[in-house]
Amino acid sequence: MSETPETAPPVITARNLTVRYTLGHGLFGRKTHLDAVDNISLSIARGSFFGLVGESGSGKTTLGRALLHAAPISDGEVIYADEEVRYDLRKIGKPELKDYRKRAQMIFQDPYAALSPRMTVRDIIAEPLEVMGLTKSRAETDARVREIAAKCRLNLEHLRRFPHAFSGGQRQRISIARALVSGPRFIVADEAVAALDVSIQADVLNLLKTIQRDMGISFLFISHDLSVVAHVCDHVAVMYLGQLVETAPTRALFARPRHPYTSALLSAIPSLDPDAPKTAEKLEGEIPSPTNPPPGCKFNTRCRFARPECRQSAPALRELASGHRVACHFAEEFDFSRAPQRAAAAPA
Amino acid sequence: MSDALISVRDLTIRFRTDEGLITAVEKVSFDIAPGEILGLVGESGSGKSVTAKSLMRLNGENTVYDPESRITLNVPGETPLEVLSLRRERDMIAIRGGAISMIFQEPMASFAPAITVGRQMVEQLLIHTSLTEAEARELSIEMLARVGIPEPARRFDQYAFEFSGGMRQRAMIAMALSTRPRLLIADEPTTALDVTIQAQVIDLMKDLVAEFGMAILFITHDLGVIAQTADRVAVMYLGRIVETGSVRQVIRAPAHPYTRGLLDALPKLDDLDAELTPIPGDIPSPLNRPSGCVFHTRCPQMIAGVCEGRVPGYTRLGDGHDVACHLYTEQAMEAAR
Known part of the structure; x- marks a missing residue:
């Protein structure tokens, strides 16, 4: 696992970002709102592999989309900056947005739904080039498609085939090639390996890491699978009900989570060791409805340490150690250091 | 084993399709005792779900069971029932929701x-x-x-x-x-759930086994879930069981190169620096089943001249730990020499 230098300038900076959806009218014409992303501030360093985890309904996908200007930014700001340009996404104009689409791309979860069954692999990968007018001739497009396909370890003889002929892993490599073809500097990968078998998942993860290293692309890697995130990401942010509860360098987070929610998430991962001690902490209940979040700390309804203060005031995200930020009133009191798990025996 | 609740012997399942007869499951045998949890692990396309559905005769009309296939349901105190001999729909009530229930991935x-x-x-x-x-x-x-x-x-x-x-x-x-039910078939019951909810459902299922004494056939691709729930595990690849044993035997001392490959590909929280090693290649199409050992096209330890020619039999490695791999038959032959 490579650590990104803390000094790298950010590719994405979000400040007090809120994505709010109006859900129609309640009693007496009162509007109800849903803050899918609620006042989030974070920055993603250039060239880093930034993990975003949380349960379904926590707002991970909405945050990823807001950073791509694909979900409405209701409040706060998002700044994108690379070596050439700097965009304020809330004020971005049409021509700049067109340019931003080239620089920021997305990879989706389901490689079966993401590829048109009626287009050949070559046409699927070439489409962004043609739509964005990035190449001048068919020969240039073909050269670019072959270059990217080779990078994604696709068999060039397969370019004339249709997606149905490919397995899940191969399709995901096609999706990745399509995302890479416009030469992006930032990619949001939303559950990009969740639909794949473990044997193929490892292959796609290794490919994404190679792309990050060789091409210097920054990733926001959204996943519900903490062990995958632990392996590929250099920095992790944990979301709960639209807010960041903890963010830290991967090693620091997994060695010593400081938020009770992060700790509960980690202890819920089934261990490969059949004799592992039964996890002491279990998260009761489910994530509350985001239309009606609990007052105070949003996690207080499921937190085994909740005190009266937690129901009254919402904790701010504050820095406990270098790069390790946590939103909990009592974070100093908790030590969730994980005793090293007994390793599952190596193959005989 | 005579005390098995359900006993599957030489189960071979084929489907009639436009492209001809496709083999989905080949010579699969296993027993589940009352109160036992058997984990069935494998990639998509390995035949896990087809095997499970055959216990309730839920596969489609184009299904062909080979004549030597046997599925015997042996509820204590009742006459043993040959599941594959049932002909009439109304007789199926005994296995569909009667002695056997099933839960699915997508509720x-x-x-x-x-x-x-x-x-x-x-x-x-x-x-x-x-x-x-x-x-x-x-x-x-x-x-x-x-x-x-x-x-x-x-x-x-x-x-x-x-x-x-x-x-x-x-x-x-x-x-x-x-x-x-005497047997619960759980087909990826926690795959669509968040880890926190998954942990709750796993605990619930284990409590219920203890309380009701039923057996579970637990199908999943997640070895961590298997390690935390099952007593025994059977690893399937392309329609065949390649390794079976107690959870400790299979996870601590995986013998088949495919089982090892699955474990090596898994990200482990206690070793963040470990390389993730994918199993090379993709699972072959069932239309194009490899000859000999079905895994030989992807196996890093393939023995040329042996693995592509002959289907490996089972070698017993320990109490109840069986592996179908030529590496072990060859070793046994050399030891005998």
Whole structure:
């Protein structure tokens, strides 16, 4: 696992970002709102592999989309900056947005739904080039498609085939090639390996890491699978009900989570060791409805340490150690250091 | 084993398709004892679900079972039942929701959207038990409470879409267990759930095994889930069981190169620096089944001249730990020399 230098300038900076959806009218014409992303501030360093985890309904996908200007930014700001340009996404104009689409791309979860069954692999990968007018001739497009396909370890003889002929892993490599073809500097990968078998998942993860290293692309890697995130990401942010509860360098987070929610998430991962001690902490209940979040700390309804203060005031995200930020009133009191798990025996 | 609740022998399942006869499962044998949890692991396309569905005869009309295939259901105190010999639909009631129940990955697909959850629970109880409507209602509400659904009496009258994902999965478990089946088939029951909810559902299922003494066939691709739930595990690849043994044997000392490959590909939280090693290549199409050992096209330890020619038999490595791999038959032959 490579650590990104803390000094790298950010590719994405979000400040007090809120994505709010109006859900129609309640009693007496009162509007109800849903803050899918609620006042989030974070920055993603250039060239880093930034993990975003949380349960379904926590707002991970909405945050990823807001950073791509694909979900409405209701409040706060998002700044994108690379070596050439700097965009304020809330004020971005049409021509700049067109340019931003080239620089920021997305990879989706389901490689079966993401590829048109009626287009050949070559046409699927070439489409962004043609739509964005990035190449001048068919020969240039073909050269670019072959270059990217080779990078994604696709068999060039397969370019004339249709997606149905490919397995899940191969399709995901096609999706990745399509995302890479416009030469992006930032990619949001939303559950990009969740639909794949473990044997193929490892292959796609290794490919994404190679792309990050060789091409210097920054990733926001959204996943519900903490062990995958632990392996590929250099920095992790944990979301709960639209807010960041903890963010830290991967090693620091997994060695010593400081938020009770992060700790509960980690202890819920089934261990490969059949004799592992039964996890002491279990998260009761489910994530509350985001239309009606609990007052105070949003996690207080499921937190085994909740005190009266937690129901009254919402904790701010504050820095406990270098790069390790946590939103909990009592974070100093908790030590969730994980005793090293007994390793599952190596193959005989 | 004579005390097995269900005994599967030489199960071979083929499907008639436009492209010809496709083999989905080949010579699969296993037993499940009462109160035992058997984990069935494998990639998509390995034949896990087809195997499980055959126990309830739920595969489509184009299914062909080879004549030597046997599935025997042996409920203590009842006459053994040959599942594959059942011909009439009404005889299937004994295995569909009677002695065997099944829960699926996607609970929304298992509930009719326009009938309340309670109505569906009562309906199946009326079919499979001699309870009156009022008793069935009472038992259903009790089961909903048992799986940890708050306000079960109110939830009873709601529709599946009014439940959250985790709650739907619990309701499906409650429904499947209310008829007191001897065998529960759980096909990826936690795959669509968040880890926190998955942990709750796993604990719930283990409690219920202890309480009701039923057996579970637990299908999953997640070895961590298997390690935490199952007693024994069978690893499937392209329609064949390549390794079977106790969970400790298979996870601590995996013998088959495929089982090792699965474990090496898994990200482990206690070793963040370990390389993730994918199994090379993709699972071959069932239309194009490799000759000999089905895994030889992807196997890093393939023995040229042996693996592509002959199907490996099972070698016993320890008490109940069997592997189908030429590496072990070759070793055995060399040791004998």
